[in-house]
Amino acid sequence: MDSDTRLDWADAYLAAAPTGDLFAGAAPDMAGHWRAMLARLATQATDDPATLADHVARQAADLGLAFRLTGDEQERAWPLGPVPLLIGAAEWSHIERGLTQRAQLLERVVADIYSTQSLVREGKLPASVVTGSPHYWRVMTDTPPPNSHFLHFYAADIGRGPNGEWRVLSDRVRTPVGVGYALENRLALSRATGDLLSAMNTRRLAPFFAELRRGLAADCARSDPRIGLLTPGRFNQSYAEQAHLARYLGLLLVEGDDLIVSDGRLFVRTIQGLKRVDGLWRWMDSRFLDPLAFDGGSRIGVADLYDACARGGLMVSNWPGAGVIESRAFGAFLPQLARAMLGSDLILPNIATWWCGQPRERDHVRARLDQLVVGSAFDQPVAGLPDAQFLPGASLDGVQRTALLDAMARRPMDYVGQEIVKLSTTPAVIDGRLAPLPFTLRVFVARDGSGQWRAMPGAFARLAGHGDIRAALMGRGDMSADMCVIDGKPVPPDSLLGGRAPAIRRIGGMLPAKAADNLFWLGRYIERAEMTLRLIRAIAGGSIEADLGPSLASPTMTRLVALLAQWGAVPGSGAAVGPLCATALGDSRQPGSVRALMGVVANIGEGLRDRLASDFWRLVRLPFPRFDGAVTETLLEASSRMIDRISALAGLAAENMGRGDGWRFHDMGRRMERAINGCRLISLFGGDQASDDDLTVLLDLMDSQISYRTRYLTGPALPPVRDLLALEPFNPRAIAWQAARLAEHIAVLPTLRADGMPEEPRRHADALVARLAPLTGDMLTMADIADAESRLLGLSDAIGQRYFLQVHKTESADILA
């Protein structure tokens, strides 16, 4: 793209931009930044601006950014637009002051509702505005939070009108959904645009997150607190965001069943036993927190968490019940409450709202129905507004209008009227051109270490694909974008952690029992997938190299196929080689097929989102290689490609995973599965009657052909093969080698005993090593192999009993055990 086209890009946009557009309406200094930024982006998009969008989207995908819409099975790719919104320091400081003021007001209102209720008694706030909220929990009354901080974070959706005035569309205190996406958007954009952001003096986000973490810690009872991010689990719409934030902030990502309340204190189950938890950043509604105190139907909460809150000494952010002030009906009262409680008007007003529970307001809404939107006051389904939380009054036909007015007459408190907002636009790349799209910003404030409110200098910008963009974070067809706050002078560089450096530590925190469980089974499934691939390769390979390998009808081949069937990769052994291998490779209905196993790997990996590198996801998400069941070469090729991928996963684990307990459990999973498979294979193909074919296949399956040839000049013979595969301490495929690694891992894992006695897994592992150590290949019997296998299964059970949650097993056991 030459410089003329570059200018054209911005100029063409300006020529057609609607009034109030963020770029077109920018003051001269900001307009300069816009032009410079667009010129830079255009340079980067050498031929076609569309490539720019792809480039940013690829960065977002690499970061593992994804989300779900309600009803989605799979996560969707994150639609991140390449053009950030630019806001100058002066305009931002107005927004910042407005947000801080609102946070202070909301804090005081929530505190009043759950303590003295003076606002209600004095008639400043109708009781039925409080009780109408599904997030109001009376049981939290007189249960104050640590340091009386009901709120640690507050988020708002704000919109900018055509005259540049900002208004709050909705207040959010239940979960700060979007804050992690804002951070990820920033990372993706800065990766994709080099030094553009710092060249523009963009304010950094990192200090905000460091302060947010300090703010959470400040209200915990201990000075170096253990804080968990409580997630509803991997099916939640923003699970990816939660996992990223947990990792970024160094919080323990926990689900309800990781936690337990004992004697009114909260603990996390770890491989080192129960460990005290000082605080929770909850990403689930109060309703689900404790089935014994809130909604008895919750299966994702922690029994007696309420008691831990009531007893004191536990930080929960935001405090249960805080969500009461989120209802739209509240918007009608915040202006008066600001005057009454703060003695000032709201700097950032919300859109004008009339709650119909009051006679005068209801009459106003009825009279001006055509100029307003009508919505549910408490975000609940209400009569007369079918399928929609919000409807412009003017859009109703005669019948609908009568129905709505009738319903409103019976239950006026269920409705609000709101002014219709007109949103200003910002440039976005659509089909390779810049086009104006209406936008809203989700902005965030949080308490810092001293309890003061700080705003994140940035936002999650949502660009409307179509329709009303007030409801959720992202709707179908919407795009997100970064928002940059531009300073007049260079922003001092700031390390990610900012401020006071934390105490140096060399391992991550405590390993939760469930994470250990998942890592172990992740290892086992990956290893099982590899062995299944080797079986497929032996079967498919054997059929073409008839002279060199066993023929299809040979007893060796029959046993290979039987093993595939036993592992659930194929239904039976009747089929011809091609279809058989195709099924074992790619038929996801077969629980033991490679495709199904890799699906389980991805599933378990989801639950470990905060612990696995993005490279893991890249490998796991690669499309399954193509193959044709009728063409053996394609089966071999696909199997080899998959083995390469699994080797890459092993490489990641070997080279990139910190050597903490998490890595040990992952490695133990692989060792355990490999050792059990080794026993199974040796008993099938290395028995006393083993043929040459059998031994050749055995060496292949256990990937030890080369090792054998470097040691022996002759063809395969039983004692040396058995020694190499079962007992040799130098062969990383041998059973004894796996046993030694298992014993090493277990020896350094934490123990719960204070009396110096070995725990069960240690006894099992050491006994297994000792059992194999004195043997040599010529004295080894099949009974020894059977004994080793049963010892391995015993060890696996002992590991499960000692380290993992026993409440519910993972999706593990039935296929592999």
Place this chain on the structure above:
Amino acid sequence: MIYHVRHRTILHYATPVRLARFNLRLKPAPWPGQWTSDFALDVDPTPTIVESRPGGWPVNVARLVIESPIRRLTIESRFRAGVQGGTIAPQADDPAIGAVARAALLDRDVGPAAPAQYLYASARTPMLAPIGQWVGQGLDPDRPIVAAALALALRIRAEFAYQPGVTDAETPVADAFAARHGVCQDFAHMMVVALRLAGLPAAYVSGYLRTLPPPGMPRLVGADAMHAWVMLWCGPTRGWIGFDPTNGCITGDGHVFVAMGRDYADVAPMDGLFVGGAGQSLSVMVDVAPEEEPALS
């Protein structure tokens, strides 16, 4: 009337429950016109923790934990209760429904028994349009509230079949309404929904009925287990009045109040977490007997 109330529940499990954490809501909460004394709770096997906690509503909650494996759980509560006599009936100067609905929105109280707490839909009492259609003009704003609510209770008794066993504690009110049958819990939920659809504060009440009627009176339906009825706020002057849609009456001195909430979930006699324990079977025995008055010598 003074009653001796005894309520025993026995649970059997085919496979043992390894850990039980549960709530019991069996001790009557204070309520105007009723006193309670000598409450006793026996649980076998003996639980590790028994403590009371606030329930948020006019409810007494006891928290229990049993940490040893159990196959059988017996819970028995006993108490004495005095219920004020006197019959409540519609009066000529009762407020109109519309006036009560407006007064409820103006009320400045968010306490446990404040009308504002009972105005809105809850999980088990969704605002079902078919119930509103069925009520028709029955709760129009100009009707006197007590008479209209009594008429509604009578209509529920007349048009819905009382059939124990066709519904259970988890049956949605919509299903019971559509099938035109159920037990006290279903009827109470239906009536609560109908009243709230008219903008009125209506609550769900759990309690007991006198087991054997006074001589010459018919036996009330629902006396062999815990009973449920409806509390309706009838304006600042008349306050809360109980209506029993199962028996089509205003509650009287045969009804012993235990707890009040927005729906069954708030007052469920027992709920909680039972780890393990498949194949549960349940037997319940309730006895509500008038205290023998000492014979005059």
